[in-house]
Amino acid sequence: DGGITQSPKYLFRKEGQNVTLSCEQNLNHDAMYWYRQDPGQGLRLIYYSQIVNDFQKGDIAEGYSVSREKKESFPLTVTSAQKNPTAFYLCASSGNRGIYSNQPQHFGDGTRLSIL
C-alpha cells in the first residue's frame, strides 16, 4: 500500500550528538514536510521541499537540517545546536496540483525523540 514510512519510531539522543530521522514515501508526491509537535500542542513547520534538490526553512528551522536528493526521501537531521529536541516529529507529503487543490497532506506515524 502507498504511504509514508518514518523510522525509527523512538530515538534517543546524547548531548552533542546529531541524529537523523528517516522519512520515505511511495505516493509519488512532489512536496514533503517536517513538523514538530510538543506535548499538548499543535504542529509547527520545520522544513519543507516542493521538489527534488530544493528545500526551504519553515518556522522553526534553527538546529535542524534536511536534504532532498530523491523524490521519495526527505531525511531530517537534528543537530547538537537544537538545545531542546525532545518532541514528536511528523513527516508529511502532498501532491503539487496547485494551491487551490483539496489534496490533504498525508502523514507518517511519527518519531518520538528524547534526550538521554
Add this chain to the structure above:
Amino acid sequence: AQKITQTQPGMFVQEKEAVTLDCTYDTSDQSYGLFWYKQPSSGEMIFLIYQGSYDEQNATEGRYSLNFQKARKSANLVISASQLGDSAMYFCAMREGGNTGRRALTFGSGTRLQVQP
C-alpha cells in the same frame, strides 16, 4: 501572518450526540484551504475534511461536516452521532494561498475530545 485559533482545549460529549469543535482563522489571502485532522493517542494524523475558501457549500464527509462562515473567518467541525472511537485530539489547519509556493499547513493548538458512554 496567518493564525489558527482553537479555543476549546477539551470537550466532552455523550455517545451518539453531536459535537461542534470551534476553529477561527486569520489570513489576508483570498485563496486558502481549511483542513481538519484527527490525532488518536497513537500519534498518527488522519485527514477528515477539507473546505476551500471559494467553496460555496459546506463540506461534508460521512459523519463530519464543516460549518464554514467566511465573513466570520470560522470553520467549525461538526461530528454527528459521536462514537467512542472519536475520542482523540482534533486539529484545524490552513494551507496558505498566494504565490509563495509554500503549501505547508499552519495548525491550531488542538481540541481534545472525549466521548463518554
